[in-house]
Amino acid sequence: MHNWTWQPWQGKSYLTCDLIPQPHGFFTSAFDPQLPEDLTPALRPGAEVLRTKQVHGNIVLSPADIRAGTKSLVASGAATPSTNQVQYPHGDGCFSTQAGQATWVCTADCTPALIADVRTGQVAAAHAGWRGTAEKIVPVAIAQLQAQGSQLKDLRVLLGPAIAGDVYQVGEDVAATIGQSVVNDNQQFANPTDIIPHLLNQEHPPLLPDSQPGHVRLDVRRINHIQLQQLGLSPSQIAIAPHCTYQEPERFFSYRRTHLKQIQWSGIVSV
Template sequence: MWQWQTRSGLPYLTCDLLADWQHGFFTRQSSPREPQDLTPILAANASTHRLKQIHGKIVLNPSEIAHATEVEVETGNALGDGVLTDRAAQAVWVASADCNPISIANRHTGNVAAVHAGWRGTSLGIVKVAVERLLAQGGSLADIIVAIGPAIDGKVYQVTTQTGLEVCASICQGQGSANALTSLSGAPDADIASLLAMPNSPLLPDEQAGRVRLDVRRVNQLQLEGLGVDPAQISIAPHCTFQEPEHFFSYRREKLKKIQWSGIVSI
């Protein structure tokens, strides 16, 4: 499902599900280039759109970005973690290190969204917000396809049990996925035990007391399935930012604020 490409001397990943759209999950080799430098690699005549990411669930289109009142003082970039297109030839971008870069496309309209989903944004359901906004432009869940790019693997992502519960609560609120719990009891130890017992659980045990391993990519997948997106319409990149230093920056590994960009162009 995932292929390495090279253009202008820069390697990046593409997902077969998104073959109709120009897109790329770039690597550390693209640093320090910004989205305006990378857009021409994907589409020469596309406009470029990005945000100042804040680990929330705000998803904006280019018109909303242009008129945003909440902006980063230094750059003037609007605040948010998802960018949604509303016409053709718009390139939307998000930055990530260990967080999930998610590209979403609507086969009915040709519009797309780029989403930055760390554990905080995932707990707030940002991927669901992006899908709902795409569907408001037309089409149905059968038209939605999703590629979740390189991020930290759950096997190596240690978090507190409280964080694990907070994130997993987003898949335990009456959603339709057969793999998701329908509720949490409010007893942390019991809830952790129930989550760990789930088939293909997003939580894994950790040898340190008060800690678990959290697969944020799996949580986003379960959120999408809970909305009604078919699993065949979702693909997760088989790459871990933490374990592949030759390809990716990782804040958890390096403790440095260095990022790689992911973008997709509407048709």
């Protein structure tokens, strides 16, 4: 078991895990409305801030992609009228290419995944909601690190606070879509929803039964865990935070709980 620890900063606390040596943190609702530019000094003062405009996909951007996209959006005059904040290029993850880069994602109930290479020091962050998870965004982020020399045995992955499977009700269509990401290509199902009993009967199942017809409970972090193991990571390289955004209103925003667009940030810095 890996130790999850609350670290104090500015009179508040953010969550870390001893699986990853790089400076990182899962920040809570208490830090709202602070942005990555405000929070990065808690992890590594002076680190370059990398973030994207999240759109529930599986695009993971490099620092160069983010800089170029942001520059072109600024040149085009794209800004949020109410705040005059710069718009960032669309993507649901980012990765580092050198030391001193802080990769950030924001979430409410979706899974914030922080990835570290303990040998090269490089990192990545991914926003893994059910849509991004269905499109394997965390394996996509890992592929970006592999493209610059990372080896699977050197990677460590933290799946941060998110809505827990026992309280996340979804329709069978959603469950079938995300379930396709963890079945073998040679497993054939006559109908897409036939995958549901298959997943319900697994050891440590990613789906749980629900009393409402046509619905199940979905554990998105468990789906990500299965994807990582299928990729070749061992369970010892993965840690899941023992916190649920939906069930801990004193610590986390939850869209499913309040239906308000409020988010918390998660970041990790390359070394």
